[in-house]
Amino acid sequence: MNKQVKVWALVVAMTAFVAGPARAAEDAALLKDMTSVIALLGLPCGKAVSAVKKGENDHIVTCQDGNRYRVYLNPEGRVVAEKQ
Amino acid sequence: MFLLVAGCAGVERAPPASSAPAPETAATEPSKPAPADAAAARTEPPAAGLPAKPAAEPSGKKPGATPAPAKKATPPPLDLTALETRLKETKAIGVFTKITLKNQVDDLLEQFRAYYQGRAKTTLAELRRPYDGLVLKVLSLLQDGDPELARAIVASREAIWGILADPNKFATL
Numbered sequence: 001m002n003k004q005v006k007v008w009a010l011v012v013a014m015t016a017f018v019a020g021p022a023r024a025a026e027d028a029a030l031l032k033d034m035t036s037v038i039a040l041l042g043l044p045c046g047k048a049v050s051a052v053k054k055g056e057n058d059h060i061v062t063c064q065d066g067n068r069y070r071v072y073l074n075p076e077g078r079v080v081a082e083k084q
Numbered sequence: 085m086f087l088l089v090a091g092c093a094g095v096e097r098a099p100p101a102s103s104a105p106a107p108e109t110a111a112t113e114p115s116k117p118a119p120a121d122a123a124a125a126r127t128e129p130p131a132a133g134l135p136a137k138p139a140a141e142p143s144g145k146k147p148g149a150t151p152a153p154a155k156k157a158t159p160p161p162l163d164l165t166a167l168e169t170r171l172k173e174t175k176a177i178g179v180f181t182k183i184t185l186k187n188q189v190d191d192l193l194e195q196f197r198a199y200y201q202g203r204a205k206t207t208l209a210e211l212r213r214p215y216d217g218l219v220l221k222v223l224s225l226l227q228d229g230d231p232e233l234a235r236a237i238v239a240s241r242e243a244i245w246g247i248l249a250d251p252n253k254f255a256t257l
Contacts, residue, residue, distance in 0.1 A: 033178025036225055040184045057180075071180065079184040 027051075034061045034071055041081050043069065060084065165257075167237065167244070171222070176229025185225075188218055193257070200251050208249055215245060 034048040038061065045063035052060045057073040061081075068084040168189070171182060192214055198204035199211060219241055226234040247253045 029178060033180045036177060036181040037184050040181065040188065040221060073180075073183065077183070078187050079180055 030059075034059065037071055037079055038063070038069060038081050041079075043067070043081055043083070045069070167240070170233050170236075174226065174230045174233055176233070177225050181225065185218075185222060188221075192218055196248055196254060200254060211248075212245070215248065 030051050031048045034051050035045065038045040038048065044065060045061075045067055047064040048061045049064050050062045051071075054060055054070070054072075059071050061069045061071050063069070069081040070084055071079065071081045074080050168186070171177075171185065177185075192211075195204065195206070195211060195214065199206055199208065219237065222237060223234050226237070247257070
């Protein structure tokens with residue numbers, strides 16, 4: 001039992017070790033995407049520093065300059081950024 | 085940007101760089117290679133004479149270098165469909181950014197449609213400004229992550245405008 005717990009703990013630790021960098025890369029890509037979108041829409045932001053997923057294709061983005069936007073895909077297929 | 089083009093030229097030959105540097109100028113003349121040619125010349129002394137010349141010239145000078153220049157001497161002009169396809173496939177920009185660009189391209193096309201149908205009071209010259217603005221936005225997003233596509237877009241900029249500005253060609257889109 002003790003050995004099984006240790007093995008599982010090792011598996012979890014290794015998964016986190018591998019998944020961590022991969023997730024960080026995805027987060028960085030998402031932030032870059034959000035930064036570009038907000039810039040394309042002509043809104044002030046500077047750089048997106050966090051993006052919290054609200055739903056499918058729906059994020060709350062916090063910018064370096066303090067602005068917050070809801071960036072989402074509307075039913076017409078348009079990307080919209082609403083200031084929060 | 086110069087370094088990237090020079091790096092590519094270092095692998096393939098200087099003459100290809102003569103067609104590459106269009107992004108730097110973001111100009112209406114794709115055959116204007118001087119700035120990056122100078123950069124390429126710095127890194128490619130053996131072919132220093134060639135980079136300073138227009139793209140057409142190198143092909144007649146060095147038979148051994150002909151295959152390489154022929155590959156990248158003149159990128160074929162893109163049409164809007166091909167541009168859209170490559171933009172969809174590029175990894176340089178994210179999904180939301182691609183959709184936003186598509187939205188803006190569609191908006192621009194709608195402006196042209198309205199102009200040709202007489203629904204808009206704009207002139208063709210006035211439509212050039214949003215077109216140039218959109219092209220610059222795309223280039224700014226691609227220049228680091230997908231410089232090849234950026235170069236191709238710069239090289240095709242006038243060809244694409246030619247399609248948009250011609251009512252017969254525009255109708256075929």
